[in-house]
Every structure is written in C-alpha cells, then in structure tokens.
Amino acid sequence: xxxxxxxxxxxxxxxxxxxxxxxxxxGERALAYSTSPTTPSAVPTSMAPQPIPTxxxxxxxxxxxxxxxxxxxxxxxxxxxxxxxxxxxxxxxxVALIATGGAAAAAVIGRARGRIIAAQREMxxxxxxxxxxxxxxxxxxxxxxxxx
Numbered sequence: 001x002x003x004x005x006x007x008x009x010x011x012x013x014x015x016x017x018x019x020x021x022x023x024x025x026x027g028e029r030a031l032a033y034s035t036s037p038t039t040p041s042a043v044p045t046s047m048a049p050q051p052i053p054t055x056x057x058x059x060x061x062x063x064x065x066x067x068x069x070x071x072x073x074x075x076x077x078x079x080x081x082x083x084x085x086x087x088x089x090x091x092x093x094x095v096a097l098i099a100t101g102g103a104a105a106a107a108v109i110g111r112a113r114g115r116i117i118a119a120q121r122e123m124x125x126x127x128x129x130x131x132x133x134x135x136x137x138x139x140x141x142x143x144x145x146x147x148x
Contacts, residue, residue, distance in 0.1 A: 015021060020034045121127065132143035 015031065018033060019031050021029055022032045023029055117127070126147045129146040130143055131146075132141055134141040
C-alpha cells in the first residue's frame with residue numbers, strides 16, 4: 001500500500017515572501033526558506049532617498065553647541081584659576097583667624113572664671129562639687145555633693 005505524499009501546488013500569491021516551493025529528490029513538493037528572492041520585482045532597483053528623522057537633526061545641531069559650551073567653560077576656568085586660588089587662600093586665612101579667635105576667647109573666659117571663683121571664695125560663698133555615677137545604660141544614678 002503506497003500513499004501519495006504530494007501536496008497540491010500553491011498559487012504564487014499564497015506563498016509568503018522569502019519562501020519558495022521546492023521539489024525534493026523523493027518527488028515531494030515542500031515549502032522552504034529561500035536565500036535569494038523568488039521574483040525579480042521583490043528587489044528594489046534603486047534606493048529612494050529617505051528623509052532625515054527630526055531627532056537626528058536636533059542631535060546634529062546640539063552636538064557642536066554642547067561641545068562649544070564645554071570648551072568655553074574650560075577657557076573660563078583657566079582664566080579664573082588665579083582668582084579661585086586667591087579666594088581659597090582667603091577662605092583658609094579666615095578659618096585660621098576664626099580658630100585663633102576661638103582659642104583666645106577660651107583663654108580669656110578661663111581667666112575670667114578663675115578670678116570670679118577666687119573672688120567668691122574670698123567672700124565666703126560655698127563652692128559645690130557634685131559626683132554622680134550610674135552603672136549600666138539604664139542603671140540608677142547615685143551622687144554625692146561636697147560643699148567647700
């Protein structure tokens with residue numbers, strides 16, 4: 001019993017592009033992907049010029065503008081470098097002046113407090129010292145107070 005494996009031939013309009021009907025060595029007809037176009041009309045004879053997309057135009061116009069801006073920024077920084085260096089020196093000298101002023105103020109306040117405490121001792125005012133201790137983070141605090 002022999003069966004016929006041949007399929008009916010397809011109309012050329014029913015075959016999708018890139019596919020062609022071939023005859024196998026056994027005599028069967030089959031559809032296969034083609035590596036070359038099946039009809040000469042499928043290949044365009046001349047390439048029509050395509051319009052340039054808007055995003056490409058805007059990018060092409062922005063590229064030199066951005067590059068020019070970066071170049072101008074570099075020129076501006078190189079011109080401003082001496083002024084920036086002088087400003088940094090001025091800022092560091094200001095920091096040093098503030099630190100020196102703070103140390104001087106601490107020394108003056110320390111001397112003034114010493115004189116005030118000495119004057120209070122001479123006047124007979126008591127000097128109170130407290131010692132407070134606690135064991136643990138939430139431990140109960142104990143303290144002593146000494147009068148001098």
